[in-house]
Amino acid sequence: xxxxxxxxxxxxxxxxxxxxxxxxxxxxxxxxxxxxxxxxxxxxxxxxxxxxxxxxxxxxxxxxxxxxxxxxxxxxxxxxxxxxxxxxxxxxxxxxxxxxxxxxxxxxxxxxxxxxxxxxxxxxxxxxxxxxxxxxxxxxxxxxxxxxxxxxxxxxxxxxxxxxxxxxxxxxxxxxxxxxxxxxxxxxxxxxxxxxxxxxxxxxxxxxxxxxxxxxxxxxxxxxxxxxxxxxxx
Numbered sequence: 001x002x003x004x005x006x007x008x009x010x011x012x013x014x015x016x017x018x019x020x021x022x023x024x025x026x027x028x029x030x031x032x033x034x035x036x037x038x039x040x041x042x043x044x045x046x047x048x049x050x051x052x053x054x055x056x057x058x059x060x061x062x063x064x065x066x067x068x069x070x071x072x073x074x075x076x077x078x079x080x081x082x083x084x085x086x087x088x089x090x091x092x093x094x095x096x097x098x099x100x101x102x103x104x105x106x107x108x109x110x111x112x113x114x115x116x117x118x119x120x121x122x123x124x125x126x127x128x129x130x131x132x133x134x135x136x137x138x139x140x141x142x143x144x145x146x147x148x149x150x151x152x153x154x155x156x157x158x159x160x161x162x163x164x165x166x167x168x169x170x171x172x173x174x175x176x177x178x179x180x181x182x183x184x185x186x187x188x189x190x191x192x193x194x195x196x197x198x199x200x201x202x203x204x205x206x207x208x209x210x211x212x213x214x215x216x217x218x219x220x221x222x223x224x225x226x227x228x229x230x231x232x233x234x
Contacts, residue, residue, distance in 0.1 A: 002028040003048040003118070008038030008064065009080065010056045018051065021107055022114075035059025039067055047075050049117060052097075054081035062095055069096035074146075074159050076117045080105070094199070096158065099187060116187040123184070124163050134169055136217060136230035139208045141165060148207060155207050160185060164200055168218065168228035177225040201226060 005027045009015040012033060019029040030045070032038035036058040042050055050068075054061035065077050076098040098120075099113050124143075132144040138151040146162050148155040157165075163185045168176060181197050201220075205212035219227045 002026060004028050004030070004046065005114075006030050006032065006038065006042055006045075006047045006050045008032045008035065008042075008050065008056070008061065009053045010034055011053075017107075018110075021111075025111060027114075035061060035064045039064045042068055042073070042075065043071065049114060050075055050077045051114075052077055052079055054079055062091070065095045065097055069158075076121065078110075078113060078117065098160075113187065120163070120185070120187060124159075124166065137208070139217075141169075150208060157207075161200060161204060164197075165204060165228075168226065169230075172228050172230055175221045175224050175227045179225075181225065197226075 003026075005022055007015050007018050007022075007029055009018065009031070010033050015031045015033065019031050022029050030041060030047070032041050035056045038050070038052065038056075039059065042064075052061040052064060061079060061081070065079075068075065068077070077096065078099045078101060079097045080101055080103060082103045098117050101110055101113055133140060133142050135141075140149045141157070141162070142148070143162055143166055146157045146159065148157050164181065167181065167184055178197055186196065201218060202212070205215050205218055208217060209215045217229060219229065221227055
């Protein structure tokens with residue numbers, strides 16, 4: 001069955017070119033030309049991916065993404081934007097995007113990014129954790145429902161938070177490099193996005209550590225990456 005992709009792009013010529021080329025690659029496409037229309041379609045139909053321009057009339061892509069995530073949608077979102085700074089990239093990831101491609105872009109790169117998103121989804125759904133639920137200390141994570149429980153409260157995790165924790169759990173006791181985390185969870189091969197990892201690690205420590213400044217489970221290995229130890233140390 002063909003994967004369904006929603007393209008939300010106000011430049012009509014670009015939207016048509018994307019739709020045509022993605023159809024040639026074997027995908028089925030739907031096109032919207034402003035944020036409000038894109039949000040309405042995304043909320044009424046099932047998609048495997050949303051390609052979302054940021055600067056659009058009526059509602060920008062960041063707000064579309066925020067609303068989809070607030071409504072509980074976990075559809076992968078790939079941002080297209082003329083904004084190429086590191087701060088813009090991190091903002092896009094914070095509101096719930098899965099990837100970020102700057103304009104102008106090479107079509108082959110976009111297709112590779114799309115394929116990478118689908119590969120990461122397959123890895124997450126099939127990766128060898130003994131069960132959907134993993135317990136450590138007074139914490140419990142359900143990787144299927146994206147829900148975590150701690151001693152004091154219940155947390156709704158984002159997909160990226162779950163993917164990062166699942167990678168650390170799979171490699172528990174081992175040092176996982178920043179480069180591997182970026183590649184496996186975000187699909188990036190460049191170190192300039194490593195601050196993204198730091199931000200996510202800070203959030204995970206706030207959730208699961210009694211004292212985030214002195215973590216017992218999620219440890220930093222200076223200059224290399226992170227190590228997860230389910231039996232608390234430190």
